[in-house]
Amino acid sequence: MKCQHCEKPATFHITELTGPSGPVILHLCEEHARIYLSQESSDAPNNALAGMLAKQLKLEQTAEQLAQLDKKTCPVCGISFAEFRQAGRLGCSYDYVCFQEDLEPLLMNIHGSKTHRGKRPTRNTGAPDKQHELIQLRREMQEAIAQEQYERAGELRDKIQSIENASAADSEADPPPETSDG
Amino acid sequence: MNLEDLAGKCGEWLRGSGPESDIVISSRIRLARNLAEFPFVRRASDDEKAQIAATTQAKIESIDSWKNVLYLDLDRLDEVDCQFLVERQLMSREMADSSGDRSVVIDVNERFSVMVNEEDHLRIQVMCSGLDLRTAWGQIERLDDDLEQKLNYAYHDSLGYLTACPTNVGTGLRVSVMLHLPALVITREIEKVFRSLQKINVAVRGLYGEGSQFMGDFYQISNQITLGRSEEELVDTVSEVVPRIIEYERRAREFLVNESEQDLHDDVSRAYGILCTAKKISSEETLHYLSKVRMGVNLGLIRSIEMETINKLFVHTQPAHLQKLRGQELSVADRNIERAAYLQTHLAPKGGDHRN
Numbered sequence: 203m204k205c206q207h208c209e210k211p212a213t214f215h216i217t218e219l220t221g222p223s224g225p226v227i228l229h230l231c232e233e234h235a236r237i238y239l240s241q242e243s244s245d246a247p248n249n250a251l252a253g254m255l256a257k258q259l260k261l262e263q264t265a266e267q268l269a270q271l272d273k274k275t276c277p278v279c280g281i282s283f284a285e286f287r288q289a290g291r292l293g294c295s296y297d298y299v300c301f302q303e304d305l306e307p308l309l310m311n312i313h314g315s316k317t318h319r320g321k322r323p324t325r326n327t328g329a330p331d332k333q334h335e336l337i338q339l340r341r342e343m344q345e346a347i348a349q350e351q352y353e354r355a356g357e358l359r360d361k362i363q364s365i366e367n368a369s370a371a372d373s374e375a376d377p378p379p380e381t382s383d384g
Numbered sequence: 385m386n387l388e389d390l391a392g393k394c395g396e397w398l399r400g401s402g403p404e405s406d407i408v409i410s411s412r413i414r415l416a417r418n419l420a421e422f423p424f425v426r427r428a429s430d431d432e433k434a435q436i437a438a439t440t441q442a443k444i445e446s447i448d449s450w451k452n453v454l455y456l457d458l459d460r461l462d463e464v465d466c467q468f469l470v471e472r473q474l475m476s477r478e479m480a481d482s483s484g485d486r487s488v489v490i491d492v493n494e495r496f497s498v499m500v501n502e503e504d505h506l507r508i509q510v511m512c513s514g515l516d517l518r519t520a521w522g523q524i525e526r527l528d529d530d531l532e533q534k535l536n537y538a539y540h541d542s543l544g545y546l547t548a549c550p551t552n553v554g555t556g557l558r559v560s561v562m563l564h565l566p567a568l569v570i571t572r573e574i575e576k577v578f579r580s581l582q583k584i585n586v587a588v589r590g591l592y593g594e595g596s597q598f599m600g601d602f603y604q605i606s607n608q609i610t611l612g613r614s615e616e617e618l619v620d621t622v623s624e625v626v627p628r629i630i631e632y633e634r635r636a637r638e639f640l641v642n643e644s645e646q647d648l649h650d651d652v653s654r655a656y657g658i659l660c661t662a663k664k665i666s667s668e669e670t671l672h673y674l675s676k677v678r679m680g681v682n683l684g685l686i687r688s689i690e691m692e693t694i695n696k697l698f699v700h701t702q703p704a705h706l707q708k709l710r711g712q713e714l715s716v717a718d719r720n721i722e723r724a725a726y727l728q729t730h731l732a733p734k735g736g737d738h739r740n
Contacts, residue, residue, distance in 0.1 A: 315612020
């Protein structure tokens, strides 16, 4: 991995936990790490991740490809790749699917891997398709309300409720809730 | 049980016991989890955040083994209470500073807490005193299993647990050990030590301080990556690195004692003297001198104070704790006076001639 500020190898990996937008990871060479660490009240670059992304994308893609990629939008939560690059945070779990090939180089850069090898949920966590649909429908309902399309919002709300009820019924496979108050 | 009760108590990680507790303050593990049916927090509407908080609370209330917990709705807490929870390390500073529907669930014995609607829907954390990562992992895995029975986590077959930031994806696991390394700082060996750790994928961060001010002597070591290794492997990575750092710190302390015991003893005693006699003192100054005194106690240069007292003072002299303990809001100037008084009560030698 290279330093975020120059071409030297990054030998310091610093995680800033106090950034306003959450933890920020810095990959720095010795020289830049010293400069960074010696700043007492560090005005840490909040978008180190975004910087890393931008740099990496620049290396691998032309400006045109980049502009194209920036416009790519998640159909479920509506976040664009440009918004992700700026904030360094994804919008929903479906982003990992729809931006998968764009995220892979980043994951390789951060983790040196793109395959989970740890713990797995012990029970079926539900149907991802339905879950993504719920996220999308709720967003569409919000948009409909914002545009004062109340009829459409009502339809969407009914649809959301029917999916929620169905999935609640599914997860009642657990023992029924206790009803006695003792 | 409320926050006032909590303030006077001494949480699990403040006990100052546990393996290697002369150098290791605490071991902490957190897991980032998200609910599959909702967008990540940044992208969630107010309604969705409220739904996430409500769903989570309802599900947690239905877990039989989680009875001794407090549910705190952050919108209903004042600034001092929020700051208090941050100082106690029961929640993050980002959590205190952000807005919207968010809550924190706290075990009354402070062994664990769950932040709801921080960067991820759930941030589960477990804390132990001293170096005890395997116990911490065992505990947090059980908590995670309990939650997983009730909630649908966002999970991907090849990417693992999905998180708002790609730096946490996979295990969602962050293992952190907080170390007190004054001798490595004095001997200027600290950078060299950290440089020798670079290849092992651990991150180092300075710690403590009001605002974002960097305070020397306290460092946090944590795993760098979260994807591609199992949780046990990640825990082991940190577990194996920490004893090496402890060894370096012990050697540096030994060196200081052998080469310049008088200087060291002088330095430590002066720090002790200031803490015992000052009439007003800032929290930065307090941390600075407490750090020296802590090392002095560990090296047997100061014998009249318990380690637990020192550990407690690190936290109890922070702004929100002082105000909670006093039971009223205090200005910065008043806090400095209150802090000095508090330190004197807890540190000053009782009666008569006192020699270290």
